[in-house]
Structure formats: C-alpha cells, structure tokens
Amino acid sequence: MNAGGADSMWTAVNESTMYGEELAVHRFADLPALAFVHGLEDVWSSWTPLTRFLAGRFRSYPMDMPWRTGGTYKWRTRGTAAQWIEAGLNLVPEPVSVLVAHSLGANSVLQWLAAGAVPKFDALVLLSPFYWPPSMPADWKVFDAFREDFAAVMTAGLRTRLGERAESMDPEVFAAMARKMLDGMGPQAFLALFDQYSAATQLPLAHVDVPTLVLGSPQDAGLAGERAEALKADMPCAELYLDPRLTHFCHMEQPREVAELILSFVDGHRSP
Template identity: 40%
Template sequence: MNRTDPWSPHPAGDRPARRLGDRGPLVLAVHGIEDGWRGWTPLARLLADRFRVVAVDPPWRSGNDYTWREDGSPGQWLAETAAALGEPVDVLLAHSFGANAALEALADGLRPGRAVLIAPSYRPSEHADDDTLRAESVAALDVTVRDGLRVRLGGRGERVGPDLLRVMADGLSAHLVPRAFPVFYRTFAASGRLDLAGVEVPTLVLGGPADPALAGYRAQGLARDFPAATVVLRAHYGHFCHIDQAAEVAAEIAPFLGVPIPDTQPCPHPVGGPTR
C-alpha cells in the first residue's frame, strides 16, 4: 500500500481483510461481484471516526475464476468470515452481490447487531424464473459492469474520449458478463426463496428506482418478505451510491446506527418515502 492509503491489514483468519478506524463498533463491509475492498474507501472515511470498518475481499472479487462457488455459497462464506473476525459484528454493511450474500447469511442465522444493505438484487418468489427474467438479468449485469468501469476510472474517465471509453466498456462487458452471470443469477434467482420472515436483525436497505437490482416490484417484494427491513429508494441513487453519494449514504445510515457521523448533510426526502 502507498503512504496515503488509509487502510491497514486486519487479521481475519485466512480471509484477506483491511481495516480503517481503530475504535468504536465493528463494521464488516462486503463488496459486490467483480469489485474490490477499496471501493468502500469514500464511505469508510466518513465512518472511521465512530466505527472500525473491516473491509473483506470475498472470493467473488475482481478477476476471480468462480470455482469458489463449488465449495460453498456466498452466504456461507460470509458467515464463516464473520466468525473468523473473533468478535461480534455490530454492523454488517454489504453492497450488490455482497448484499445478496448478506441476505442469505441472515436467513441462515447470522446475527449482527444491525445490517445496511445497498442495492441487493431481489426476486420475489411469485415472479417466474424464466427466459425473460434471465434476459433482463443479463442486460442488468451488463449495465452494472459498465457503470462499475466508470466508478473505477473516477476522474481519469473524464480524460478518456467517449469512443475509447465505449470500446473499453464493450471489452470489459464481453469478458466479465459471461463469466459472472451463472453465479450471479443463481444467487439472485434464489433470493426470493430465503426465509427472511424470521430475521429480527434491524436492517436498512438502500437503492434507487432506476437501478434494476431493486426497482419497482423487487423493492416492494423485499419489504414484504423481510419485516425487519426498511427499504428506502432515493431518486438519484444509482447502483454505486455508496461511492457516488458517499456523504449522503453516511448521513442516511447515521440515525439508523444511532451514532452521529461528522461532516454529513441531511438526505432529501425519499421517493414516495420508505416502503414501510
């Protein structure tokens, strides 16, 4: 790591992990598919004065070969990692595919103090697992991969011409989507079969109405099936709102966690309010 990197190594058994912050409740942060732990940096910086954020690097990290899925499910990996930390998890913070892993782990008995899930992909059980849904899911994953490239490039993206950026996005999508889709879809399709009704962990779910991961009937279905969760959609939140709107997300979760977060602003009113 370079000298300006705020993260330090964290012992988590044999799980790769990094820590930001050295006091306060423990936050276990889990990133999405084909992503990396550094993506938590903008939000973790805002939390570090009040929390110890431990960002793990799951087997679905960028560049993986997906053979890990033969050894266990995402939820199992997450539960084992939480146990390997050697102390109770006060807040489970998860994004995208990591949030789906969190849903599975919660349904199977993982009990952090609270959970914050950002942009999980949810399939209510009454919506058929069919060719139409698969086609929609391929398209949604393609959009997410392309948007992820924008996020990773950051300010460098402004220096890349639109034609070159399109070529980069096309190449990345052509490489990643076929590899990631089978594992992603398996987890997404199973989400509506999880027994979330008995989960009592207070949970805040954040998303945006334009993000297909949690738009429309998906958000409504998750709110119905997961009574302990409050599902909130905000008009300007995209799939990577924890990066693009890190200060707003920090302000959003601060009252839920019951700990003031410095240098944050109140969030605008949610679209239609929370689903419950």
C-alpha cells in the same frame, strides 16, 4: 497502562520496555466494529470513500471476498454464499456491531440469513441488493433482460472506478474498455449474479430481527417496481430507503449521504 481511570475506554494492543522506559500502543476500545462485504467483480478497497466518513464512529473491517475482481469463480462450487459470509465474518477479530453489504454481497448476506444465521448485530445495511418478486416468471425473456441489466451495471461500475477520466474519455474508447471488461469476466460472472438473483424470491427471512436498512434507487434494476416491496414483505424487520439520487454504487459515488443514512439508522436503533 490505561489512563484517566477510564479503563473501559482503552485497550493496549502492544507493550514494550526500552532503556528502562515503558512504551505502549492503545486503541479506543469503545469504537464498535463495522464489517463490509463487497459486490461481484469488486475489491475490498472500494469501501474507502465510505469508511472516511465513518472513521470517527466505527473501526472498519472491509472483507476481501472470493468474488473479487479477477476471481476464478471456483468459489461457486467450493461453498455456498452463506458459507462464504460466515467464513468472512469469522475472520473479523472482534464482534461485529454493524454489517454493510453491497449488491451480490448483500444478496449473499440474505442467503446467509435465510440459511438460519442469527447474528447479534446492532444493525444490518444492504446497499443495492437484487430481489426477485414471486410474480416474476423464470423465463428466457427475464433471463435476457437481466443479462442486459448486468452489462449496464458493470459498465456503470467501470465508469465509477475511472472517475473523472471517464468524463474526458472518447466514448468509443470507453465502450471498447467496457466490452473488454465484460469479455474478461465471461459468462461465469453473469451466471453467479443471476443465481443469487433468481434464488432471492420468498426467502425465509421472517425470523430475522436485526434492524435492517435497505438503501438503493427505485430505478436500480434489482429494486425497481415490486422488487423492493417483495423484499420488505419477506423481511419485515427491513426498512427501505429508496432515493433516485442514489446510484447502484452509492458507497463510492455518494459516500457522505450513505454514511449519514447509516449513522442515523444505527443511532435510531441503538439500545438506551
């Protein structure tokens, strides 16, 4: 029941007959699929602001990963980051054209690629990943500094989720909420992220040929200094776009800008 002779543009997802008349629901088959991987202690719906700016170009599939808010962290012993990414992608009901991943989700994608995955994506976008340069010592000083960075990033995430409420909230009340949030996460949340961060050094990513865009801020703890350049050196296909106006949670706080950057990158690497 395709119309107008443009058979390749439509596909029927459901058909029925009622009172002798045919009914059907179609979808635009020419919209490519875009999958999202959220970060630590986040939820799949956090991608909503960004998907609104991509709706006319992609069919969005936000993945609900086991490192979601309120998770038990049993996932750390039940599968590797690479295995969880593979399992999530296998649930997407059609071939993925573009994959966008944030923070720990982005690092998990890097682990998946380093494990030998050869995806047939048109593009890969990594938002605010963490990367460990080979010159950084694995000592207690770095461990303690990252623990402070972890608390700062998670607190910033709370402020983002609260939105305008955070601006009018008593600072002591907000600080108490942040402490309660961090206490609720416990050390397992920090260790999960630190494991991914410390493992991200000189990853075997040279084989990756998927056009990759790394978005973030040069002031972000995971990309500051030589971290971004270390990722670029290990992953030659990656293009870096670091802008101090972008935050760690840019997909929620600057969704229009991020959407424009994604679309420009995808269009620039689309096969003629």
